[in-house]
Amino acid sequence: MLLGHVAFALLGRLGWNQLPPNAIAYGGAAMVVGGLLAVAGLITYLHRWKWLWKEWLTTQDPKRIGVMYVIVALIMLLRGAADAFLMRAQQSVSVGSNQGFLDASHFQQIVSAHGTIMIFFVAMGLMFGLINLVLPLQLGARDVAFPFMNASSFWLFFAGMALVMASLVLGDFSAAGWLAYPPLSELKYSPTVGVDYWIWALQISGIGSLLSGINFMVTIIKMRAPGMSLMKMPMFAWSVMGSMALVAFAFPILTVTLTLLALDRTIGTHFFTAGGGGNAMMYVNLIWAWGHPEVYILVLPAFGIWSEVVATFSRKALFGYTSMVWAIWAIVILSYTVWLHHFFTMGAGADVNAFFGITTAVIAVPTGVKIFNWLFTMYRGRISFRSPMLWFMGFVVIFTIGGVAGVMMSVPAIDYQVHNSLFLIAHFHMMIIGGVVFAFFSGLSYWFPKIFGFRLHEGLGKVAFWFWSVGFIVAFTPLYVLGLMGATRRLDHYDASLGWQPLFIVAGIGAALIGFGVAAQVAQLVVSILLRDSNRDLTGDPWNGRTLEWSVPSPAPFYSFTKQPVVQVRDQFWADKQAKKSHKEYEDVLLPKNSGWSVAVGALAFTFAFCLVWHMYWVLPLAFVGVVVTLVVRSMNDEPEYVLTAREVEKLDQAQARKVKEYEAIQS
């Protein structure tokens, strides 16, 4: 009895009974724990802990932070994809008397985890990764505005990810869908820790995103190279600016919404409860007032990547630069006026639905402007179909099909028919995978040599592209049909007489093809690393690029530029190449010192959230005091920077040039 009280005081809801309930769940837990042990073992075996801590974990260099984002996001992509395969397999077999291999609750957890992971920890991770890698270089800046905050953002993102993964081992995950609508997500109907894991994983990584939004906004507005007026910025930078403006004005709404749900669940408020004067539809409004801008937060940087890739591989300046900028800002504004189209069926009345239907259809206009601008950029260009460009071709087809389906659903009368059906699922996967994920894959293979000094294997990249694109169409076209036939989302079982099974099996085959695409990408990474000597980027400009990031050697040195560039025109680097201008100058460089405090911020946030989830209340004040002390101690340190003199920069630069010569000698 006493022991029980002590255990409850110390561990809250945590106990042995919280370990996974069945074999499949045990498999997931074993993979998490096994993977962690394997990585830890490998690092210990190679004696790399110190190196890892000094070179990576405590770094404030945006390029390295970007790499860490990308690594985490790719690992989470594997997790999210595994969830997708489980769902496709379940829906292919769970017909009639066959109940499949996943019970209903487990299936709902997998659906919720898939959505949450893919948006928050894959798409957002890849986005912030690429922004960190590329944006400062493109602006001719050596760093972001607030390096410490940037590193802390990453560690908050990491803490959120860790919480989601922890739910595989201890307790369960939310089974309330990726946006956890109440009243289902309220304590009464979801009494376990699942929804709490969901809330705090999103809350923590969301605060990281908000800080990043502020950081990149200031970076773009205050840190561009001398001479780079806003209208001379690369289009990727413009798109990031639009996206970060959305982050700054949308993520606080998410913070509030999650907090209110957490208050409902922990201290008994009545915001979204069914009784007590709560209003569940208010949650749906709030979450989409964040959620719709979120879609554009992801897609705008993707559009920016396309603008860079298409211009580079068509050997032409981007068509319609000014109209591109206006399109971005039109999308930014409009994206705040469409949230209600996610729930026309709420029954807000004809006038309200008509307004949101029209704004939704209107937002297709600036998007169309962008598509046509890219096509006109290609027109009469000297196009080379390298894999980044192939992803673009796939994007145009898939995104346009998905986009047209979206315009269809913008008509409220049609939306009533297909609301919450697989038609919708097919639509938004075409937008998010075809639009966002393809762009990030394209961007990764485009900028990979800049970061690592060698290109990704082209052949395997093409294999991955074809498996992904074909698999994608095979997997999602049947869902349009199924949706029209009445199949709803999150379906763990259906009746044989409906005749849906063949289409679900086709969708499953499509998923398997995508699986081969993912495998090809893993193989591409491994093969590229093994064969890196034959794929070296010796010039720093492997694609005949146009913007400033290609003016520095590959891999980009940690000081980025030997001297901050001066800009006179758009595509300054292209202009310099035409004018055959190249001269090296050196200057003193100020760089941020490494800091373990940003890791501490992440660790404390994880501890705080983990203990909240499990009701280990005694830890909360400790974690809170830890955060305050961290902030105060960190703020006492006035000069977390060091100087690299012009002489040292010159030495490092020449060392890199010598290395290039050696490789050239080996090659010839």
Added chain:
Amino acid sequence: MNQEVALELRREHEATEKTIFGFWLYLMTDCVLFASLFAVYTVLRHNTFGGPNGRELFSLPYVLVETFALLTSSFTCGLAMLAAQRKAKHEVLFWLGVTFLLGALFLGLELHEFSKMAAEGNSWRRSGFLSSYFTLVGTHGAHITIGLTWMAVMGLYVRSRGLTDSVRKRLILLSLFWHFLDVIWIFIFTIVYLYGSLNV
């Protein structure tokens, strides 16, 4: 002035500019946060679920005292900033102290009001209206608490380091934060208390 010093000054200036602009952006995000809470309050304010409404709960004279405490603290915070520009260390400490006391008075009055309501059975559990009331006003109060903690730390900085450039930069941020909370309070006073007492 040699080149190194010039570079150092330029860098310092740029860093200050970046920090202040970044802090402004943060305040705008905080503004969206409060806007969401105001929206929630507006949606739920009539959902009293059989419990008391604002007219029955709020005492305007009491809230007026709170308001004057906070508005005056904003004024004294401004005086502290003027003193900081003149680099008058003791004056800064004095006015920061006054600001801190007024802020603490405000917070004390608010907590007293909260505990009185809760003791009468009208806590945040009572109704959707009271949930949104406690959360909106409480979030402002939490910000005030952070501001007071920050002010205390700044007081120690001013005492131990004097009014260096970096200390003054932080004082500017603190005063931005404090005035911002004042503006939010004006809205709370109007939307929660005035409208609540009229029960419209």
